[in-house]
Amino acid sequence: xxxESNPDNATLQKEALLIKEYSAHAxxxxxxxESGAFARLEGSFLDYPRYLKSRFHKLSSKRLLMQISAGSPxxxxxxxSPELREIFYLAHIAVCCELFKDVxxxxxxxxxxxxxxxxxxxVKLFLKDGTSLLQGTQRLQFADAMRTMQILRLLGxxxxxxxxxxxxxxxxxxxxxxxxxxxxxxRIYRETGAGGLAFSTQWKAPQxxxxxxxxxxxKNHFDMLNSSHRDWLYAMNKGLxxxxxxxxxxxxxxxxxxxPRNLVAGLRIDHLMFPDVAAFFASIAPLLQxxxxxxxxVGAGHTLEEFEGRINKxxxxxxxxxxxxxxxxxxxxxxxxxxxxxxxxxxxxxxxxTTYEILYCRLRxxxxxxxxxx
Numbered sequence: 001x002x003x004e005s006n007p008d009n010a011t012l013q014k015e016a017l018l019i020k021e022y023s024a025h026a027x028x029x030x031x032x033x034e035s036g037a038f039a040r041l042e043g044s045f046l047d048y049p050r051y052l053k054s055r056f057h058k059l060s061s062k063r064l065l066m067q068i069s070a071g072s073p074x075x076x077x078x079x080x081s082p083e084l085r086e087i088f089y090l091a092h093i094a095v096c097c098e099l100f101k102d103v104x105x106x107x108x109x110x111x112x113x114x115x116x117x118x119x120x121x122x123v124k125l126f127l128k129d130g131t132s133l134l135q136g137t138q139r140l141q142f143a144d145a146m147r148t149m150q151i152l153r154l155l156g157x158x159x160x161x162x163x164x165x166x167x168x169x170x171x172x173x174x175x176x177x178x179x180x181x182x183x184x185x186x187r188i189y190r191e192t193g194a195g196g197l198a199f200s201t202q203w204k205a206p207q208x209x210x211x212x213x214x215x216x217x218x219k220n221h222f223d224m225l226n227s228s229h230r231d232w233l234y235a236m237n238k239g240l241x242x243x244x245x246x247x248x249x250x251x252x253x254x255x256x257x258x259x260p261r262n263l264v265a266g267l268r269i270d271h272l273m274f275p276d277v278a279a280f281f282a283s284i285a286p287l288l289q290x291x292x293x294x295x296x297x298v299g300a301g302h303t304l305e306e307f308e309g310r311i312n313k314x315x316x317x318x319x320x321x322x323x324x325x326x327x328x329x330x331x332x333x334x335x336x337x338x339x340x341x342x343x344x345x346x347x348x349x350x351x352x353x354t355t356y357e358i359l360y361c362r363l364r365x366x367x368x369x370x371x372x373x374x
Contacts, residue, residue, distance in 0.1 A: 011133070018136045019123050021350050022099060025143075026119035028348075029096045030112035037089050038110060042197075044090065045097065045188035049161075052153055061156025065329070068155075073318065076332045077347045091150040092348070097186035097199045098143040104196035138176055140353045145181025145267055146201075147348060148297055148355055151331060157360050158293050160263060165206035168247070168261040168287060170240055171269050174221055175211045179233075182206075182265060208258070211235040212243040234258075240273060244283050251287055260289040264363070268299040268355060271306075271313035277320045278369055285371035288363060294321075296359040300343050300351045307343045307356075314359045321361050324368065328361040 032038045044051040056064075068084045069075050075084065105118055126136030152158040162183045169178040184201040191198050211222070214237065222235035234250075236243040250258040264284060274280050296317060298310035314330060321328040334356050336342035346354045365371040 011130070014133060014137060015127055017350060017352050018126060018133065018140070021140050021353055022119050022123050022136075023116070024349060025092070025096055025099050026115040027112050028092050030110065030115035032089050032092065033110035033115075034112065037086070038093065041086070041090055041093060042188060045093065045186055048094075048185050048187060055154070056156045056159075059156075064156055073322070073328060074330045074332065076335070078335055087151060087154040088348075090154055091147050093188070094150040094186035095143045095147045095348075097188060097201050098146055098181075098184060099139055100199040101139070101201055102199075104191055104198050106196050110197070137353075140349075141177050142181040142184065144349065144353055144355055145177035146184055146186070148267070148295065148358055149182055150186070151358065152295065152360055155329075157329065157362070158295070160293060162204045162206050165209075165263050166259055166261050166289075167206050167209040167263040167265060168212075168284070169209065169265045169267070170212040170243070171266055171273055172211050172213050173215070174218060175213070175225065175235065177267050178211060178265060179209065182267075205229075205232050206263075207232065209233050210247050210258075210261070212240060213237060214239045214243075241283065244287065248286050260292075261287050262289050262292045263295070264288070264292060265295045267295075267297050269296060269310070269313075271298070271309040274313060274317070277313075277317055281320070282369040285365055285368040288365045288368075288371070290365050292363045292365070294359070294361045294363050297355045298357050299353075299355060300346070304339060304343060308339055311342075311357060314357050318359055318361075321363075326361050326364060326367060328359060331358040331360070333357060 029038070032041075064083060065075075068079060068081045077088070100118070100122065103118065103122060106114075109115065109118055123136070126132045149158065162185075165183070167178070167182070169175065172178045180203055183206055184203045187200045187202060189198050189200075190196070209232065211225070211233070212235075213222075216237070219237045222237045225233055225235045234247075236246060238246075247258070251260055261284075296314065298314055301307040301310055318328040318330050333348055333354070334342045334346050336345045342356075343351070346356055348354055
């Protein structure tokens with residue numbers, strides 16, 4: 001019997017992935033602490049929004065990108081700049097705020113050995129039953145989206161606040177990443193008395209979010225989302241083109257909730273969704289405000305061929321946007337010489353849950369096909 005068709009084996013596989021993912025992140029946090037960087041960066045998370053605001057008070061995003069990449073539109077994890085290393089440290093600590101949420105970690109445990117023990121205790125709670133296992137895997141999804149957004153915020157690329165975000169997301173599955181991971185803020189503070197470090201996140205709802213996924217298994221879930229969050233969320237269980245047309249009609253004919261979008265987020269997309277890149281951007285142009293943030297990410301896919309297709313689609317989108325006079329930025333979160341090495345070696349997390357590459361672009365509607373006269 002295949003692994004996929006055996007529920008017991010499937011559960012064991014999920015448990016093994018959960019253990020591996022948590023262990024990798026715990027080891028990473030311990031290593032950051034042992035390097036001395038955590039003690040230096042910890043204060044940034046006491047009031048993280050304030051830290052982000054002050055971060056670019058004297059240093060512009062464009063100047064920071066120039067320091068990191070010398071003007072290249074592609075940033076890789078093998079970049080040795082101290083600025084990029086600090087960004088990855090901060091993003092990893094932010095991810096740990098989600099993974100170790102509501103856990104008090106003694107200061108003396110902030111090393112690789114100590115974090116292994118902390119990790120073991122947390123994972124045991126998630127392995128109690130199927131519901132707890134689901135909660136654990138959900139946290140991994142949230143955390144992956146958090147890493148993407150915090151890297152972009154720390155680079156100064158995304159500055160949009162959650163309360164002002166009018167988001168469009170597609171290929172979103174159950175939409176946990178898009179709703180919660182994108183809009184969670186990390187926080188770390190020292191507890192009074194015991195002196196442990198409390199890791200936590202704060203979530204706020206966006207001004208409005210439109211969600212699209214055509215998989216039939218999400219219909220009831222989307223109906224529930226529409227019923228319980230109707231003031232700030234609209235979920236469409238239909239094909240991309242049909243859903244975009246419906247959203248366009250609502251933007252043109254209704255009030256505040258369906259105003260033009262200022263954030264387009266496609267997280268861990270399937271490259272087959274976009275056979276015609278130009279047609280895709282033409283279809284979203286009428287839905288956007290004059291300037292908006294585009295965030296597209298890809299994962300490993302189920303096969304090496306799918307991974308190659310996803311990476312190539314990111315490259316195709318980036319080249320297309322550059323040709324329009326826009327300035328896309330690609331962030332590669334993997335290393336390796338061959339395709340197999342790249343897929344097998346994500347720098348953060350494990351293959352099943354992690355993001356491999358991020359495409360960011362500040363879209364100008366007038367430069368998109370069909371957007372000039374809107």
